[in-house]
Amino acid sequence: MIIVMKRGATPLQIDRVIKHIEHAGMRCQVIDGTGWTALAALGDKGPANLDTLDGVDKVVPLGLPYQLAGAGPDRLPTTLQVRNLALGAGRIAVIAGPCSVESRQQILDIAHLVREAGATGLRGGAFKPRTSPYSFQGMGERGLELLAEARTQTGLAVVTEVMAPEQVAIVARYADVLQVGARNMRNYPLLVTAGESGLPILLKRGFSATMEEFLLAAEYILKTGNARVMLCERGIRTFEDHTRFTLALASVPYLHETTHLPVVVDPSHGTGKASLVAPMALAAVAAGADGLLVEVHADPAAALSDGFQALVPAGFRQMMADCRKVAAALGKTL
Amino acid sequence: MIIVMKRGATPLQIDRVIKHIEHAGMRCQVIDGTGWTALAALGDKGPANLDTLDGVDKVVPLGLPYQLAGAGPDRLPTTLQVRNLALGAGRIAVIAGPCSVESRQQILDIAHLVREAGATGLRGGAFKPRTSPYSFQGMGERGLELLAEARTQTGLAVVTEVMAPEQVAIVARYADVLQVGARNMRNYPLLVTAGESGLPILLKRGFSATMEEFLLAAEYILKTGNARVMLCERGIRTFEDHTRFTLALASVPYLHETTHLPVVVDPSHGTGKASLVAPMALAAVAAGADGLLVEVHADPAAALSDGFQALVPAGFRQMMADCRKVAAALGKTL
Amino acid sequence: MIIVMKRGATPLQIDRVIKHIEHAGMRCQVIDGTGWTALAALGDKGPANLDTLDGVDKVVPLGLPYQLAGAGPDRLPTTLQVRNLALGAGRIAVIAGPCSVESRQQILDIAHLVREAGATGLRGGAFKPRTSPYSFQGMGERGLELLAEARTQTGLAVVTEVMAPEQVAIVARYADVLQVGARNMRNYPLLVTAGESGLPILLKRGFSATMEEFLLAAEYILKTGNARVMLCERGIRTFEDHTRFTLALASVPYLHETTHLPVVVDPSHGTGKASLVAPMALAAVAAGADGLLVEVHADPAAALSDGFQALVPAGFRQMMADCRKVAAALGKTL
């Protein structure tokens, strides 16, 4: 790390920082700039609160904080295959379905519909994190059973959310991929327990997470020995008020530079408005996304949650057709 | 709720929305403006996805979403007393201590120190949510035992964080107040389990939570029958880069208008910089805060977590003296 | 507009608001919900500070605030043609060039290069708004002369920034399109003076502007009688720190729903990182952008401003080839 001293730091203050660095078992290199002084702390040991010392302006941490998630010259991009759901190496996966599982008929109908349109994954919440305690909270285990039945009929891989460590065992019994939602990206006990299930994890970016925090959350999972992690950009909270969130698509190419993990985009939550979903799905494919997570509902006006951002079947089919064209133009398949 | 139609919505579209409202058991009142049309849906029933219908521009929800947390002409501000820790009705409580419990000597020393300076609550993390899996994760149950010992010696009320539903039982065995951290404000299973413990809850605002989301999180706890909830403003994530978070103090008077629950401010996390903590503690008292949550460490440079935002003992004593003066000037005690 | 009363507003307070509405020449319609009361003010007259009255919770303005910029069933999307630069109706224009005009050789070389790669507009700053007074501030009128010479040689339309009302006359003498930069989106005297020049205006979104504020800034120009306005999404300021700004691409389809004006995207400022520019240019085309504004420099390491976000010539040619493929896949030309 590099420690930048304040303008006017005294020799005594500088000396104290040097001693601190050396006391922690690191070597110190002094850098005398014009009008500034910095100190480099060299060695393996971790941070040592140097920013608490008098005369220190700021500390620039160096070295990669996410050792397992980071890209490297020696690391190929991770590809994933779960049933027919395949991501990476030029293949783009579409995971589609309703926000929540609402009934047997609903989930079976949608599952057939999205499979026919080309999806390989089925989304649908059985345990739902809802902002209000008075909103529909999901069907629970019965919803999981229905998802499994839909899988049996269609061959789609089931992607569904898990909200607490003690739910992991039951959700893992039915799901092909565990989703950790945006609200739980910093729920570290959940990340660890989900990781230990051994199932692939779809990790959604927190509303207000930086890329470093997002990758460190992935690191929690990878550290359990589970290497099958998909990152999902789903929009961040900003001052914008014409969309539910701001879909920050530049995170797609940025993550491809920074990590070997595949990147999925959720244009449904990312916009919160059905009419904007298809254009942003196209944009995600063009930006290099390895997958899409899209909400589809046969009758959004009757949905029990988030109907406002669900595509109707015809809209979903059109989106798929257009995404396939853009993918093909860039030499990929979807 | 009120449904605003798009400019140029057709009579057919308007008619369909009216039918939808009536089908849901609500009455519909048409409002014909100059250049706009709106529809009011009157009745008890909840939302019905009206924003998914063609021709609808937006839906304005009305009525109070947080029925238990909301202020009202008939509701007095909630006051709380746990051991000597008393908030509300002109009394300002200070909860102080280290970020993490690090050793027996450390926590006992700080406990005595903050009590002598006037604090009535002791903070200190035993289970620590950390952004990186490689950071110190807390002492666990041993930390809780040490907190309890510090309480025995000082009489301070112990406030400590719980991170997962399955930790609630063990933390509740030692703590006087359960803290739900900012990262877990949307961890709904945790809110419910913590609420069911019956202990007072210090609920921190999420980094990116609106006031409505914050109050709905409190509502999850109140709905369990546990009325002893303190709200804690601890800073939000914005574009500012000179502080760790942006401490949004206007939430203090806003919450006093909107809810009957007491409001605590955490100037340590809210700024992330030791030199800014005391001025913001003073500002919080002046803005009407019912309590302060402050990090204090005898030797910040040796802290195992967040040393950069901890006050040293002398700084804490000075802050307490100044806060007492401001409180007195406004007719309160601290 | 609709006025929502607070829970517990008294009949007297409601009555006072009604009187206020009627006094302003509007009619008032009372809406009695379950647990809430709202009042609709009907008529042509503008707002009347109703939010200052006791018992009022909030005012929901209705009607379109941007009458000239707004889309409507009777309004075709605006297309623009300036020399060979054509936007709209399926044609995507690329405006490329350096951040600043730096020398005769530099601008002529880049102009030829971008034209050969397919651009129809040439960007380049002569008057530069710079965050620091110590940074390069542009070549001034000499820069404009060089842009005009580049136009003579290449036929490219010249797009260049104007920073103050008194610069409009001189910049208008050389430019084909006046650019109003993000920092000046709320510089209303500049918007009016630039509009009155009669030249097409490229209006960039402010760092922190909502869509409504952006369209109202366009309205300032349109109100001068100048209908040739292009809107440019160039990224907003958020908490993200891995890019210079957050490129909010959902504004492209949103603006296409909301206004008849064409939409240009600037992936260079929108990311601030050369390696992210091409993927985001592709994403912008896929999202439906009518144009791209891209920084290109023959030797970014020698640039006098913003070299870090400029494409090198080979990178620009590759971006153009890929954008052409995506445009073709969606039935457009670039």
Add this chain to the structure above:
Amino acid sequence: MIIVMKRGATPLQIDRVIKHIEHAGMRCQVIDGTGWTALAALGDKGPANLDTLDGVDKVVPLGLPYQLAGAGPDRLPTTLQVRNLALGAGRIAVIAGPCSVESRQQILDIAHLVREAGATGLRGGAFKPRTSPYSFQGMGERGLELLAEARTQTGLAVVTEVMAPEQVAIVARYADVLQVGARNMRNYPLLVTAGESGLPILLKRGFSATMEEFLLAAEYILKTGNARVMLCERGIRTFEDHTRFTLALASVPYLHETTHLPVVVDPSHGTGKASLVAPMALAAVAAGADGLLVEVHADPAAALSDGFQALVPAGFRQMMADCRKVAAALGKTL
């Protein structure tokens, strides 16, 4: 500056950066960390686009970017006195008045009222920057004449906004202090022209300006030789929707550490809600503000602009009384 190389940067890439540094006349010091390499560029010369070179991860600029605005061991805090308006050295100034000058009677009445309550400055806009071209744009020069008349009657120093370089001469004829509004913080030609007037400048922070950008805007003024600059925190744009802006009060102590210029707080724009103004004014005083800028209107419901955030006379008097108590408690006068 310090240049951090990417993990896996090749010796050739490192060598090229070193050559670049030396070619620019700087010396280069190599820092070999564990798993990382950094290069320090030493010498007077400015940046050289090193972030555009292959293998460079990021550049950490060092040295103070705002040489005139920066605090230093040798620089006393700036105090200002204009008529009776005095800031700094323990004196807190209150500048109060309506958003806009609306009529002779209105401004004279308010001027007398705020003076009697203890204000020493009179605010009031004659040239108004308004988001919509259809809103009231101010009385222009007639408004300035009325402000001057109010000054003659009350002795208050007149603080009023200037929106364009060509308005500076006329506004300077009447005003005691020129206000540069938040929308114009990055209007560099205006900063220079206003600075050259020689009058004291009240510079408001832009909605989305970092502290560094704010201080660099002040530097534009200071560089004209005009040392009488007041910085005004007036709230930033964030995701919060219960207030108009987020009043970031930690900027007060931060600016006191970082610059010698006095700091004024505007709780009216900073909250946009009359009921929150007084608590935030108190908080600003407690946080160390040198001045307050407050909107007051005798009849907010009849105001031509921003009535929703104006205090009524009784509210203003109460705020002054309370602020005086808090100031006294901290050893200051107001």
